[in-house]
Amino acid sequence: MLRIPATLMRGGTSKCVIFRAEDLAGHDIALDDILLSAFGSVDPSQVDGVGGATSTTSKAAVVSPSSQPGVDVEFLFAQVGIGDQVVEYGSNCGNCATAVGLHAIQTGLVTPRAGTTVVRMLNLNTGTLLTAAVATEHGAVPECGDALVPGSVSRTGVPVALGFVDPVGRTTGRLLPSGHAVDVVGALEVTFVDAGAPAMFIDAGGFGASTIEGAREAASELVSLRRQGAVRMGLVPPGAPTPDVIPKVGLVAPPTAYTTTSGRRVGADEYDVSVRMMSMFAPHPAIGLTSAVALAAAAVTPGTVPNRIVGGGVASTIRLGTAAGVVELGTRVDGAGVLREVVFQRVARRIATMELFVPCGGG
Amino acid sequence: MLRIPATLMRGGTSKCVIFRAEDLAGHDIALDDILLSAFGSVDPSQVDGVGGATSTTSKAAVVSPSSQPGVDVEFLFAQVGIGDQVVEYGSNCGNCATAVGLHAIQTGLVTPRAGTTVVRMLNLNTGTLLTAAVATEHGAVPECGDALVPGSVSRTGVPVALGFVDPVGRTTGRLLPSGHAVDVVGALEVTFVDAGAPAMFIDAGGFGASTIEGAREAASELVSLRRQGAVRMGLVPPGAPTPDVIPKVGLVAPPTAYTTTSGRRVGADEYDVSVRMMSMFAPHPAIGLTSAVALAAAAVTPGTVPNRIVGGGVASTIRLGTAAGVVELGTRVDGAGVLREVVFQRVARRIATMELFVPCGGG
Numbered sequence: 012m013l014r015i016p017a018t019l020m021r022g023g024t025s026k027c028v029i030f031r032a033e034d035l036a037g038h039d040i041a042l043d044d045i046l047l048s049a050f051g052s053v054d055p056s057q058v059d060g061v062g063g064a065t066s067t068t069s070k071a072a073v074v075s076p077s078s079q080p081g082v083d084v085e086f087l088f089a090q091v092g093i094g095d096q097v098v099e100y101g102s103n104c105g106n107c108a109t110a111v112g113l114h115a116i117q118t119g120l121v122t123p124r125a126g127t128t129v130v131r132m133l134n135l136n137t138g139t140l141l142t143a144a145v146a147t148e149h150g151a152v153p154e155c156g157d158a159l160v161p162g163s164v165s166r167t168g169v170p171v172a173l174g175f176v177d178p179v180g181r182t183t184g185r186l187l188p189s190g191h192a193v194d195v196v197g198a199l200e201v202t203f204v205d206a207g208a209p210a211m212f213i214d215a216g217g218f219g220a221s222t223i224e225g226a227r228e229a230a231s232e233l234v235s236l237r238r239q240g241a242v243r244m245g246l247v248p249p250g251a252p253t254p255d256v257i258p259k260v261g262l263v264a265p266p267t268a269y270t271t272t273s274g275r276r277v278g279a280d281e282y283d284v285s286v287r288m289m290s291m292f293a294p295h296p297a298i299g300l301t302s303a304v305a306l307a308a309a310a311v312t313p314g315t316v317p318n319r320i321v322g323g324g325v326a327s328t329i330r331l332g333t334a335a336g337v338v339e340l341g342t343r344v345d346g347a348g349v350l351r352e353v354v355f356q357r358v359a360r361r362i363a364t365m366e367l368f369v370p371c372g373g374g
Numbered sequence: 375m376l377r378i379p380a381t382l383m384r385g386g387t388s389k390c391v392i393f394r395a396e397d398l399a400g401h402d403i404a405l406d407d408i409l410l411s412a413f414g415s416v417d418p419s420q421v422d423g424v425g426g427a428t429s430t431t432s433k434a435a436v437v438s439p440s441s442q443p444g445v446d447v448e449f450l451f452a453q454v455g456i457g458d459q460v461v462e463y464g465s466n467c468g469n470c471a472t473a474v475g476l477h478a479i480q481t482g483l484v485t486p487r488a489g490t491t492v493v494r495m496l497n498l499n500t501g502t503l504l505t506a507a508v509a510t511e512h513g514a515v516p517e518c519g520d521a522l523v524p525g526s527v528s529r530t531g532v533p534v535a536l537g538f539v540d541p542v543g544r545t546t547g548r549l550l551p552s553g554h555a556v557d558v559v560g561a562l563e564v565t566f567v568d569a570g571a572p573a574m575f576i577d578a579g580g581f582g583a584s585t586i587e588g589a590r591e592a593a594s595e596l597v598s599l600r601r602q603g604a605v606r607m608g609l610v611p612p613g614a615p616t617p618d619v620i621p622k623v624g625l626v627a628p629p630t631a632y633t634t635t636s637g638r639r640v641g642a643d644e645y646d647v648s649v650r651m652m653s654m655f656a657p658h659p660a661i662g663l664t665s666a667v668a669l670a671a672a673a674v675t676p677g678t679v680p681n682r683i684v685g686g687g688v689a690s691t692i693r694l695g696t697a698a699g700v701v702e703l704g705t706r707v708d709g710a711g712v713l714r715e716v717v718f719q720r721v722a723r724r725i726a727t728m729e730l731f732v733p734c735g736g737g
Contacts, residue, residue: 056387057426058384058526059725064431155733362414368723
């Protein structure tokens, strides 16, 4: 039985168990085995562990101080299996990154300053550099706050400004992998963009529906469009099997008044671009943060489908109208017109510090 | 923000957060508010708290040492709301009681002895006295073990023998509230019994089906039979509205070979009586411990429907064939033929010690 310190955090709409790398060292048990055992993953209920038996509550991050210049904290994100013995490290999680940022200040990995403390984080899954800015008045570390995020969690938490630094071209080397601001796929106008993640944004008007929800219902071919997009973006060779998660794919449209999934009415003047993303094969309830980075990058790039919708130009604030509500983000573009950072107003909260009792017999 | 120590335990097939009463004192915030806030109950997802968003993972117990003679530990069980602001204290929970017993030894509330340590527990919800016996070799406190329970959790834990002491007649004052070992309701033979909880056991043979599962499918009227039973047992006056949970109601039949819900084949010689209980309005996946106490009491009482099935007499071990598998229990009957204790072989495990950060603004 291992005894391992950990912290249970809420980040955005996820629950995340944060470990310090040093607390996982000193024995020869693989990280996968520790996580699966700690979470009770052998059972779909995760009743014998700290897992919450849903994808948003079976997440972990392993954090360590960084020796790299310009980086305070490195972290590895882990999506821990539920009812199986699989841990996935293939992607970053913006919700957990938010929690990691607040955790770094709360646990002294980063010393709070008077005013605002910025944590510079390197995500080891993707190589992405992120920042987390937290108000630390007179150097005090906050435990609670009045910030909210759109989605399923109605309780407030500590406001955290989460920034994605230099997000452009990390997968393909280019902002616009096809070389064009707009491509035509079938009869649809599409923008391919690589920022945060490879993504494709389809003009919902091409489906002939009067609302974006109507277009989404008509868009049963989004998955096949994703496969075509993967080839057009150079992510896979023609004819090769395409992954289920990239590129991110979504519909965009001009803002109209609508009602969120939680029943709140949103006016057309409350946001700048309407978006509905696919998550794997189902509609995403809101929008993933990496998809939002991609949409922001497209929106500040002249001539793209999203840029036309927001009225051209380079906006420093963009409001995305998602099914769950409005996600606001800030953009920072340098003198050469390159997008250097996309910043989200997010929420995190420390739920509990823990000492986990982890059976070592596997499972 | 309150900071409150707590322990996350697995008891049987439930997760239970155990508080010490002294850790909840010293401020004037109501217990309900602390629990609802700690669990994040305002949201159905409980993402901002330690709740697991299911009935079996949204449970708490408040424990304190007892000054009553013959009692080591008192505990109050709480079923914490999910997506609402309701905490229910109307019943005991055998799974949490198992966890409370092991927790008392692990935290020093009860000093371990060489050999076996018995914790005597008073459940404050129901006034039930329980015992938890844990093997403590050379006085060592166990953290892991190789015990399993039938149901949804496949990982082993510490074996705990959970005893229900003097369970007879606690609600109605009588073992057989109707005064008969067998009553006839409609065309069905029924035994009403008050031990552990008020319960009624219906002879499945009366439904004319060849298996107990077939009888359960035929038994759409179990809920209306429960209402009739509530009156016949004197729990409610005729014509009054009847509660949804008492009496417990189930079908019993002689053992036959069957396959459990997890796919394991069970032979007719592996158990003594087949049982299928209703939980509220749906089939219970196995059997609640208080229902099992009632069934044990009926089985050792001459002439009842369950006693006929087990072949008469007074068995010191009874094996119940439930949909999830076989639940074995022991009975202790005194010289006057009175059932003094029913003992189950259960499992508990400490998952984590915690310090909870509990927002005090409600919710």
